[in-house]
Amino acid sequence: MLIASDNFISFKIGHVNISFSVDNDDLRIAIQQWLKDFQISIPEKPQKMIKVRLHHFEPNQPLPYNIPNQAKLTDQNNDAKYYTYRNLWIVEFAQAGIMIINRSTLNVLGLVYSEILLESVWDFDIFMHPLYELMRQLGLYTQHSGAVSYDGFGLLLAGKSGQGKSTLSVDLLEKGFSFLSDDRCFLLDDSGSTEVIGIYEPAKVFAFNIKHISKLNSIEGLSSDIHTKNHLDLRIYYPEKIQLKTPLNGIIFPSWSPSEKSRLETLSPGKALIELLPLTMVCFDTATSKTHFEFLGEVVSKTPLSRLILGYDRENWHSLVLEFISHSWRQ
Known part of the structure; x- marks a missing residue:
């Protein structure tokens, strides 16, 4: 209004x-x-x-x-x-x-x-x-990352384009996760903790990556072209599972590798920071860039991290993410 x-x-x-x-x-x-x-x-x-x-x-x-x-x-x-x-x-x-x-x-x-x-x-x-x-x-930082949430556990899906962030987030949504963002979100310090605020956009996925999800595979007008991503307004199909914000409790870096078996791999804070820094959207000012980079350094130093190899056995992706969440809660 x-x-x-x-x-x-x-x-x-x-x-x-x-x-x-x-x-x-x-x-x-x-x-x-x-x-x-x-x-x-x-x-x-x-x-x-x-x-x-x-x-x-x-x-x-x-x-x-x-x-x-x-x-x-x-x-x-x-x-x-x-x-x-x-x-x-x-x-x-x-x-x-x-x-x-x-x-x-x-x-x-x-x-x-x-x-x-x-x-x-x-x-x-x-x-x-x-x-x-x-x-x-x-102190409000834009990040090129997806975000989901499960039972109060906020999870950032970070990494460059083409590594399966959108595909993973849609799979998790179908399995009961809440969805915040496909590609971009805000991060901010909330009294010593980190909060994620989703920038909602339609999820961009290839038709062959959602063919196992009947609710989405039956959408009229989907392009089956292997080079064309479909833009799916998930609010239409999962209205009760769209969430605006969540505390940040973990960061997963998906890695698309369909010839391998899916698995979690340990990721050090230093390596995670190297991968997060290029995902800070447009940075044309030295001072604000410095504060953003320092903020991310603090985030990776106190947040559970892992790489998730997205292999041929996609039926295991969900259980691997739950394993990461369970381990993170115990830390």
Whole structure:
């Protein structure tokens, strides 16, 4: 529900409050969809709040902002150029516009070519990455990992793409686990413990990896192409098993290896940290990156860890995860 005015919407993720002022209907709807699980009807007035103003421009309109000559280019890729200038981060996107972030006041100004931005989910997500930097500054860390929960035991499924995170999470969901996220989540410190907050997205799986699950295999329109992942809105099929947050009690690193027998392997905190660091989403600021990396170092030092080889005997995956949970509870 919109609050205060037609253009003002507020969200709360963990301890972080964010407000948006948006002057374009389509862009406002996209933001509400993006953060729909975190929208609040009555805005809070915390000491610190990320305040975002997004102004729409037509594709042929020049943007009323020039990057200062003294701004320092710190990074660039095919999507954007990243500058620092005094207390500002300035991100010049290849096509979608410019975002100016005052890291001291937590104020954000976006000059947006909304039509271009909304042409693809990828462009929209890239445009919002600077907000993740401000969240990290406030102690809310975005992680490229899935998450599930079983009987109060929160489990992070971490690792690079292609290692079976989504396939494992769907298998566990079918076996009675709760589902938080397929690919991304937030981590934060909660009075010395770590909390996981899911960023819900449809699970992305190949049809041959769910053919043994009748509830999902019978979905009309599934692509059987071996190179095409299907996007499954698990809220439709397991509404009672979707969960927003959980304490973090363990981390499993799935490893897809269908020619081997499934098994758990010991993983040291050092090796786990090496694998977690590349999963910190976009990092373009040295200070926030440092705090994120230090946070992950603390997490792996106090959290049970294991690698799970996902072999040909997938009927054993569930029991191996339960074995890990049982052993972790006893530690």
